[in-house]
Amino acid sequence: MTRRTTVYDLQSEKARTEGRARWLQLHVDNAEEAAAAVEAGISILSCEPDHHLEGIRASAPTAFVSVGMPHGAVASPEEAVRLGFQMLKRGADAVYCSHSPLFIEAMAREGIPVTGHVGLVPNRATWTNFRAVGRTPEEALKVLRAVRDLENAGAACIEVEVVPVRLAEHIRRGTPMITMGMGCGSACDTQYLFSSDVLGTHKGHYPRHSKRYDDFVALMAEVQVQRVRAFQAFAADVASAAYPEPRHQVDMDDAAYDRFLSLAQSL
Incomplete structure (x- = not known):
């Protein structure tokens, strides 16, 4: 149907x-x-x-x-x-x-x-x-x-x-x-x-x-273990400066940043 x-x-x-x-x-x-x-x-x-x-x-x-x-x-x-x-x-x-x-x-x-x-x-x-x-x-x-x-x-x-x-x-x-x-x-x-x-x-x-x-009780218990592992890995990466890497962020070129600093002085 x-x-x-x-x-x-x-x-x-x-x-x-x-x-x-x-x-x-x-x-x-x-x-x-x-x-x-x-x-x-x-x-x-x-x-x-x-x-x-x-x-x-x-x-x-x-x-x-x-x-x-x-x-x-x-x-x-x-x-x-x-x-x-x-x-x-x-x-x-x-x-x-x-x-x-x-x-x-x-x-x-x-x-x-x-x-x-x-x-x-x-x-x-x-x-x-x-x-x-x-x-x-x-x-x-x-x-x-x-x-x-x-x-x-x-x-x-x-x-x-x-x-x-x-x-x-x-x-x-x-x-x-x-x-x-x-x-x-x-x-x-x-x-x-x-x-x-x-x-x-x-x-x-x-x-x-x-x-x-x-047995979703057992399945979700394993999922929770995996959650903890992932969060621990994230925390460890931040502590060791392994995250964030350059590919995870954006930046401004030097000329744009210098222009920003100049404009910021007017505030």
């Missing part, structure tokens, strides 16, 4: 394939990661609405980009609509929102594509703790009810995080929304991970559903 992927494209493909379409999805932190994701064939991205958003958009011109609305950034549906439009203007294709369906419905009524969230919702984890959600019949029904509420509110996509595979499959089959699956096996419309987990960029906790494909 040579143009930006739209909600219509994704939902049409889901309907055409009777739910058998699958997409790769990655949460990226900067333009470099976005460019690498696109080159690797990943067509759906998510990111934060920080200063990297415009660069991510430019690096992934055809990708579908769901941009997170910070939880608590808005206190009314009207504020959600205003911020949602701002995020679309900056390059979002959908606005991720973990607020209530009331906020999502307000944005959807104005034509803003919204990504909702069910299952383990980190912004609401005080009600569940960080664990799989929906393993009992009653809790599974509660998750499904939340899905229906978001669908009725007009959400275009829904993140389904750390719920049982069979529940995720039931959700995917029963909704036209694009289900973005994280920790749900291969049941959802997208297979979704964070770039930080894939790249191994941190020493902290890695979720059970994540998989590290590289």
Whole structure:
């Protein structure tokens, strides 16, 4: 595809394939990661609405980009609509929102594509703790009810995080929304991970559903060693007068400098 992927494209493909379409999805932190994701064939991205958003958009011109609305950034549906439009203007294709369906419905009524969230919702984890959600019949029904509420509110996509595979499959089959699956096996419309987990960029906790494909902690430690070496070499060159050399500087010829001295006397 040579143009930006739209909600219509994704939902049409889901309907055409009777739910058998699958997409790769990655949460990226900067333009470099976005460019690498696109080159690797990943067509759906998510990111934060920080200063990297415009660069991510430019690096992934055809990708579908769901941009997170910070939880608590808005206190009314009207504020959600205003911020949602701002995020679309900056390059979002959908606005991720973990607020209530009331906020999502307000944005959807104005034509803003919204990504909702069910299952383990980190912004609401005080009600569940960080664990799989929906393993009992009653809790599974509660998750499904939340899905229906978001669908009725007009959400275009829904993140389904750390719920049982069979529940995720039931959700995917029963909704036209694009289900973005994280920790749900291969049941959802997208297979979704964070770039930080894939790249191994941190020493902290890695979720059970994540998989590290590289060790950027070690790589960046080596990069830091190289930085120190380069800076030490620079300092040593200055101390020994090896830098700067004539080729690193400019000068004036004698006549120009004499003329400058003459002119300077008038100040």
